[in-house]
Each structure stands twice: as structure tokens, then as C-alpha cells.
Amino acid sequence: MIDRYWMGEVDRISPEAPVPVVKMVREEERPGAAANVARNCEAMGAKVDRVFSLTSAKVVKIRLIARQQQVARVDFDYQQQAVEEDEFISKLPGADVVVFSDYGKGALGGVRRLIELAKDAGKTVLVDPMGVDYEKYRGADLVKPNLHEMKDIVGGWVSEAALEEKVTALRNHYTISAVLLTRAAAGMTLFSEGTVKHIEAEAREVYDVSGAGDTAIAALAVGMAKGLSLERAAMYANKAAGIAVGRFGTAIVTEAEVFA
Secondary structure, three states: OEEEEEEEEEEEEOOOOOOEEEEEEEEEEEEOOHHHHHHHHHHOOOOOOOOOOHHHOOEEEEEEEEOOEEEEEEEEEOOOOOOOHHHHHHHHHHOOEEEEEOOOOOOOOOHHHHHHHHHHOOOEEEEEOOOOOHHHHOOOOEEOOEHHHHHHHHOOOOOHHHHHHHHHHHHHHHOOOEEEEEOHHHOEEEEEOOEEEEEOOOOOOOOOOOOHHHHHHHHHHHHHHOOOOHHHHHHHHHHHHHHHOOOOOOOOOOHHHHHO
16 A cells, blocks of 8 residues: 655635645655554564565555645555465564554455464464454454444443453454554553553644554554563553654654654
8 A cells, every 4th residue: 555645735726616726746655554564663673574565556545735734535446466375474484473454455355364374373463453354353462443443343332341341252252362442532442361451642732643553553563572561562552653643644653762
């Protein structure tokens, strides 16, 4: 996935329709989705192997920006081929942590089998999920849904106690060791065996939330690869996401900023 930004200025409305006329000033291109996770992991000091290169990207998101505001987004959205098992297996020996960023574009069509392979190889498996079918994530060490995704899965809740009960049932049913629920301005909540830990968001001005989830799971993966506890790594993930939302677009957060 590639995130492309067309940035310009607006000083008039089109005579053809009641829409702003954007005069292009510059264009930026940044890796998106799993590639954004990978480049954040690299910026935080990790060695990264990617299954796909950007040269094979079939999804392009163009954001039209004027006066620091997004005017429109255009998606070129084509289905991707599934990751090949042999290629995936070839990259496992050098990995401590495997991250699956599921954007529902086809690349992770066989993700359950890939998770099995990674676990059989003794790797820590983290998943940024998509959709409500968690059977495909069975056996993962951690999944990181947001509030909206969690409500779609468990049907909502009336209290924190009810939420904990539903997440525990979800974890047990799919043999998922932990869930890190991202809660926007309310921070994150980590649900693991016998533990529920809420992590307050770090107060800062929110500029752009795009890519913050990618940055969070990148920091979580790097923290765990460093040998930190899950709870400690989740705290760094929360910190990294807080930094990312203060920046424009899919942004990079460095090791010095997160783990210093």
C-alpha cells in the first residue's frame, strides 16, 4: 500500500460545481499499511524482513490536502495475491517477532496457516486485525483491535467488567493469549492472562490519526523483540501512538523518541 499526498492551495471555488479548486504545490509518497509498520520498526532500531516490497503494491490511497485539511481521498484498491508459504517460511529463521497487518486486501488470505507456521517455529505473533472473523487469528499471541472493531466482534458492553468478560471469552475461544484494545483519546487496555491493565493516553494535540495504529503495533513488536514484558511493551506502544497523532500523515517515530 502506498499513501500519496497531493498538497495544494485553495483560493477559489470552481465555476463548474460548488467545490474548491486546489492548485497543486507538491506531492509526497509514503509507505502505508504493513509497509508503514515495517519502516516504523526500522526507525525504532529493529531489523525487518518484509514479505512484499512496495514495487508490488496494488493499493494506492491519494489524499488531496489544502490548507492543512484533507479535501478528498481517492483509493485505487485492487485485490492482492496471498502470501506464499514458502517465501514466508524462508524469512522465519531470522525473526523474533512476526507482525501481521491485516487490511483485508487479500495478502493475508491464508493467515491462519501462516500463524501456525510462525508459532511452530517458536515466534511471537502479533496481529493488527480486520473484520470479525477471528478464527483466522487463532493461536496468535496478541491481537490489537480498536474500539469500533471490538464492538463489531462482541456486540458492545455496558461496563468495564462486562467488556473484560467478553474479551476473556474471545481470547479463550480463539486461543489468543492477549488483546490490546486501542481506545483513541482514552488510551489502551491490555487484556492478558489474569491481568487487565489500562494505559492512559499521553496528553497531546491530535493532528492526524492516520497510521497511529501502525506505529503502535510497531512499537509493541520492537519492545517485545527487545525482551520487554508485554505490559511494558504496551506502554511504549501507547507512547508511540501519542507521538504519531501529533504529526501529519503516516509518520515515522524513532527509537530515541519511544524507548529513551
